[in-house]
Amino acid sequence: NQMGFLPGAAKVAVVPAAGTTAGATAFSVIRAGSGAVVQQGALGAAKASPDSGDTVRLADFSSLTTPGRYQLRVAGLPDSLPFEIARGAYQALNVGALRAYYYNRAGIALDAKHAGAYARAAGHPDTNVMVHASAASTARPAGTIIASPKGWYDAGDYNKYIVNSGIATSTLLAAWEDFPAFFQSQALNIPESGNGIPDILNETLWNLAWMLTMQDPNDGGVYHKLTDKKFDGAVMPADARQQRYVVQKTTAAALDFAATMATASRVLAPFDKQLPGMAARMRTAAEQAWRWANANPAAYYQQPDDIKTGEYGDKDLRDEFGWAAAELFITTGDPAYYQAMQAPSLNATVPSWGEVGGLAWLSLARHRQHLNAVADQALIASRIDTLAGQLAAARQRSAYGYAMQTSDYVWGSNAVVLNQAMVLASAYRLTGKRAYLDVAQANFDAIMGRNAVDISFVTGFGARSAQHPHHRPSEADGIAAPVPGFVVGGPQPGREDQKNCKAQYPSALPARAYLDDECSYASNEVAINWNAPLVYVSAALQALTPA
Ligand code: G3I
Ligand code: 9MR
Numbered sequence: 001n002q003m004g005f006l007p008g009a010a011k012v013a014v015v016p017a018a019g020t021t022a023g024a025t026a027f028s029v030i031r032a033g034s035g036a037v038v039q040q041g042a043l044g045a046a047k048a049s050p051d052s053g054d055t056v057r058l059a060d061f062s063s064l065t066t067p068g069r070y071q072l073r074v075a076g077l078p079d080s081l082p083f084e085i086a087r088g089a090y091q092a093l094n095v096g097a098l099r100a101y102y103y104n105r106a107g108i109a110l111d112a113k114h115a116g117a118y119a120r121a122a123g124h125p126d127t128n129v130m131v132h133a134s135a136a137s138t139a140r141p142a143g144t145i146i147a148s149p150k151g152w153y154d155a156g157d158y159n160k161y162i163v164n165s166g167i168a169t170s171t172l173l174a175a176w177e178d179f180p181a182f183f184q185s186q187a188l189n190i191p192e193s194g195n196g197i198p199d200i201l202n203e204t205l206w207n208l209a210w211m212l213t214m215q216d217p218n219d220g221g222v223y224h225k226l227t228d229k230k231f232d233g234a235v236m237p238a239d240a241r242q243q244r245y246v247v248q249k250t251t252a253a254a255l256d257f258a259a260t261m262a263t264a265s266r267v268l269a270p271f272d273k274q275l276p277g278m279a280a281r282m283r284t285a286a287e288q289a290w291r292w293a294n295a296n297p298a299a300y301y302q303q304p305d306d307i308k309t310g311e312y313g314d315k316d317l318r319d320e321f322g323w324a325a326a327e328l329f330i331t332t333g334d335p336a337y338y339q340a341m342q343a344p345s346l347n348a349t350v351p352s353w354g355e356v357g358g359l360a361w362l363s364l365a366r367h368r369q370h371l372n373a374v375a376d377q378a379l380i381a382s383r384i385d386t387l388a389g390q391l392a393a394a395r396q397r398s399a400y401g402y403a404m405q406t407s408d409y410v411w412g413s414n415a416v417v418l419n420q421a422m423v424l425a426s427a428y429r430l431t432g433k434r435a436y437l438d439v440a441q442a443n444f445d446a447i448m449g450r451n452a453v454d455i456s457f458v459t460g461f462g463a464r465s466a467q468h469p470h471h472r473p474s475e476a477d478g479i480a481a482p483v484p485g486f487v488v489g490g491p492q493p494g495r496e497d498q499k500n501c502k503a504q505y506p507s508a509l510p511a512r513a514y515l516d517d518e519c520s521y522a523s524n525e526v527a528i529n530w531n532a533p534l535v536y537v538s539a540a541l542q543a544l545t546p547a
Contacts, residue, residue: 001083001444001445001448001449001450002081002083002456002461002462002463002464002465003083003084003086003089003090003093003448003449003456003461003462004083004084004085004086004088004089005083005085005086005311006085006086006087006089006090006542007065007066007067007085007086007087007185007547008065008444008540008545008546008547009062009438009441009541009545010060010062010438010441011060011061011062011085012058012059012060012061012062012401012442012445012450013027013058013059013061013062013072013080013450014056014057014058014059014400014401014450014525015027015043015056015057015058015059015072015074015077016054016055016056016057016077016450017046017054017055018054018055019271023046024074024075024076024430025042025043025057026040026041026042026045026074026075027040027041027042027043027059027061027072027073027074027330028040028072028074029040029041029061029064029070029071029072029073030070030071030072030073030079031068031069031274032069032070032071032072032082032319033069037073038064038066038068038070039061041059041060041061043058043059044058044059044060045057045127046059047399048399048407049398049399049400049452049511051404051406051409051452051509051510051511052399052400052452052509052510052512053507053509054452054510055399056399056400056529058076058401059072059074061346065085065086066085067084067085067086068084068085069082069083069084070082070083070084071083073401077249077265078291081449081463081464082463088542089542090538090539090541090542091542092461093458093461093534093538093540094186094394094535094538094539095186095188096412096461096484097190097458097483097485097486097487097534097535098172098186098188098199098200098203098458098485098532098535099188099190099484099485100483100484100485100526100531101152101172101203101204101206101207101528101531102114102115102188102190102203102206102485103115103118103179103473103483103485104153104473104526105150105151105152105153105206105214105291105487105526106123106124106126106149106150106151106152106153106158106160106237107122107123107124107125107149107151108122108128108150108191108206109121109122111158111191113189114189114190114191115351117169117479118272118473118477118479118483120236120237120238120473120477121236121237121238122237122238123158123236123237123238123239123240123245124153124158124237124240125141125149126147126148126149126150126151126160126210126226126244127147127149128145128147128244129145129146129147129148129226129244129245129246130143130144130145130243130244130245130246131144131145131146131246131306132245132246132247132248132304132307133141134247134248134302134304134307135223135245135247135248135249137216137218137219137248138362139216139218139219140216140218141531146212146213146246147213148160148213148214148226148246149167149209149210149213150206150207150209150210150213150253151206151207151209151210151211151226152168152206152207152528153237153528154310154527154528155227155310155471155525155526155527155528156469156470156471156472156521156525156526156527157231157232157309157312157399157472158228158232158240158472159225159226159227159231159308159309160210160225160226160227160252161224161225161226161310161312162211162214162222162223162224162225162256162257163224163225163228163252163253163312163314163334163353163354164310164312164353164527164528165207165210165211165256165260166211166229166253166256166257166259166260166527167213167256167352167353167356167359167527167529167532168207168527168528168531168532169204169207169208169260169264169532170259170260170263170327170359171351171359171422171529171533171535171536172200172203172204172532172535172536173204173260173263173264174201174263174359174362174363174536175532175536175539175540176198176200176201176204176267177267177366177537177541178357178366178426178429178536178539178540178543179381179543180198181543182196182539182542182543183198183200183539186198186199186200187199187303187357188200188202188203190202190203191522192205194506195274196273197271197272197274197275199344201267201268201271203526204264205275206381207528208260208261208264208282208364210227211260211261211351212261212281212282212285213263214226214246214253214257215257215285215288215289218329219292220254220285220288220289220291220292221249221289221292221296222249222250222253222254222257222289222292223246223247223248223249223426224247224248224249224250224252224253224301224312225247225253225309225310225312226244226245226246226247226248227244227245227307227309227310228240228242228243228244228245228309229243229306229307229308230242230308230309231244231308231309232472234340234472234475234476234518235472235476236472236473236476236477237472237473239476240286240472243309244276247304247307248299248301248302248304249292249296249299249486250299250300250301251293251297251298251299251300251317251320252300252301252312252314252317252320253301254289254290254292254293254296255290255293255320255321255323255324256320256323256324256341256356257285257286257357258287258290258293258324258327258328259286259323259324259326259327259328259359259512259543260286260321260327261282261283261285261286261289262282262286262324262327262328262330262331262332263327263331263363264279264282265279265280265282265283265286265331266279266330266331267279268282268483272376272482281518283331283332286324286327286328286331287328289324290324290328293321293324293512297317297321298317300313300314300315300317301314302315305309306532311312312353312354314354315423318342318345318346319346319347319355319356319357319360320340321340321341321342322342322343322346322356322357322360323356323357323359323360325337325340325341325342325360326341326359326360326361326363326364326444327339327360327363327386329341329369329371329372329375330363330364330371331446333371333372335372335374338372338374338375339374341360343375343379343539344379346360346361348360348361348383348384348386348387349387350387350391350416350419350420350423351419351423351533352412352415352416352419352504352529353529355475357406358387358423359405360421361380361383361384361387361515362384362423362426364380364464365381365383365426365430366382366426368380368381378401379454381430381431383530384423384426384427384430384431385427387423388423388424388426388427388428388433388436389430391403391420391423391439392424392435392436392439392536395439395442400418400446400450400451400452400511401442401444402439402443402445402446402450403421403424403439403442403443404416404420404443404446404511405416405421406510408420409490409491409492409493409510409511409513410492410494411489411494411496411522412489412490412492412527412529412530412543413489413490413491413492414447414457414487414488414489414490414530415487415489415490415527415529415530415533417443417446417447417490418443418444418447418487418530418533418534418536418537419443420440420443421439421440421443421444421453421537422440422472422533422537422540423546424436424437424439424440425437425440425536425537425540425541426540428440428544429544433530437544440537440540440541441536441545444537444541445485447534448461448462449462449464451511452509452512453489453512453514454493454512455488455492455514455516457487457488458485458486458487458488458534459474459482459483459485459486459488459526460481460482460483460484460485461484461485466482466488466516466524467481467482467486468516468517468524469481469482469483469486469518469524469526470488470517470518470519470520470521470526471486471518471525471526472482472522474518475518479530485531486531487526487530487531487534488516488523488525488526488530489521489522489523489524489525489526489527489530490514491510491511491512491514491521491523492510492513492522492523493508493509493510493513494522495508495512495513495515495522495523496521496522497515497519497520497521497522497523500519500520500521501515501517501519501520503515503517503519505523
């Protein structure tokens with residue numbers, strides 16, 4: 001892990017088994033600079049990793065807790081990159097991961113005071129957005145102009161999608177709900193800083209304000225996305241000037257919107273002085289969207305012929321219904337929402353934009369002490385513990401020592417790694433089982449350098465980090481270094497973008513199919529839903545790791 005470790009954390013490095021002289025079986029930790037040996041240990045057994053095609057051994061130096069700057073030494077191999085053991089090891093990273101959202105804001109100029117070298121003109125005011133034929137209604141026929149400003153750009157592209165905004169925004173709100181003390185004092189240096197609202201909420205409000213505009217006040221339905229007809233080229237936001245459209249009202253958008261607004265409503269209730277009426281407005285918006293979804297339970301996203309941008313399509317909405325119901329239940333206390341959740345048949349899985357059932361269970365667990373008595377407390381605890389137990393068991397089989405399995409290497413695999421870590425950290429909070437925290441740490445390590453391609457997947461963080469993300473501002477701004485704080489998608493064998501790339505992927509193996517090139521939207525794009533668990537997990541490790 002190029003970002004190092006907290007003193008009390010599990011500390012493990014992965015050592016290639018080939019290349020070590022006469023099969024070295026020992027390691028030492030040396031002080032960076034002086035080379036003085038501070039610890040020696042035995043390497044774990046050599047284990048083959050089918051995902052990366054190599055054989056590795058683990059070096060466990062968890063018992064080294066003294067803050068300092070170190071390197072790992074194994075005979076026959078170059079010394080590792082230097083790393084630190086420090087009390088605030090992940091604090092700057094957490095700030096950076098949140099500031100990435102500020103850099104991806106639509107509809108605002110980034111000034112030098114807050115954006116430094118990455119200052120840029122405003123793009124996409126979205127005050128002149130057209131209702132697409134697919135979204136036409138009596139009150140708002142096709143061609144109607146609406147205003148739908150603010151929000152974050154979804155990713156490396158400049159469009160705004162409700163489904164993905166829902167999970168991204170909710171995950172940031174979950175981070176706040178779980179670790180308020182950690183975030184309370186954090187300063188992000190964004191325009192709203194110092195206004196009496198914690199900055200994580202200030203940043204999240206930029207997107208919530210946009211999401212509210214995506215609800216049609218005439219019927220409570222929510223547009224699926226706000227988009228160009230086709231993706232912009234690699235230009236700065238201010239130079240991307242295509243007509244924008246709101247496209248189709250969908251059940252998934254209404255439900256993800258309802259879940260997010262219900263959550264935001266309870267989070268913002270204590271800030272009614274700064275945001276008069278906001279919490280109540282969000283609660284009403286959530287309930288209206290919920291009613292629309294129940295009246296229109298099968299309005300699946302169907303990409304119109306003239307629209308070519310991201311789809312976020314999903315035809316199994318049992319989990320979306322469950323998640324929205326759960327958040328409405330927590331916020332309102334109304335047992336009818338608990339019944340609507342259909343708890344016995346709602347599965348807990350690692351969250352992703354298309355599979356949100358786990359978010360329902362995580363929220364219920366987080367609020368377990370304050371739920372209406374109708375909630376099945378034993379079921380809540382067992383759903384989380386069972387899922388975390390499965391992830392911890394997967395770690396035992398993994399040569400690299402983390403929860404990832406072959407099937408987890410999908411588009412956005414790094415977010416799978418991080419969402420697994422989020423589940424594990426939450427399960428540790430719930431059960432106190434130390435193994436869960438250690439596997440969360442291992443997965444986080446995987447993002448920050450403990451991986452087959454020996455790279456930190458977060459721009460601007462770590463000694464050897466991703467340099468060329470598929471991110472239009474990073475490509476077009478004329479600055480060599482990418483906009484910092486973004487986790488890139490990560491390795492996955494699909495390589496759907498190879499036709500778009502001159503450079504070849506170095507490998508087709510799941511854990512090595514990663515291309516650090518601007519062309520690679522299938523392995524090297526950034527996205528708001530991928531950064532959110534990075535925010536959660538880096539805060540969780542800081543807040544939960546025993547000293
Ligand atoms: O649903 C199938 C599943 O049944 C099958 O087993 C599996 C096998 O690979 O594929 C699943 O579909 C995948 C789908 O995501 C759902 O997970 C597709 O293969 C995969 O290509 C698809 O990737 C999505 C990608 O857009 C392409 O649509 C990513 O999850 C999603 O994060 C990404 O999102 C894009 C937006 O569209 C546009 N903005 C950028 C953003 C990030 O790249
Ligand atoms: O830039 C787009 C990226 O945000 C999407 O995730 C990706 C898949 O939908 O598509 C990218 O756009 C590419 C398009 O699909 C094909 N032509 C090249 C575009 C990027 O350079």
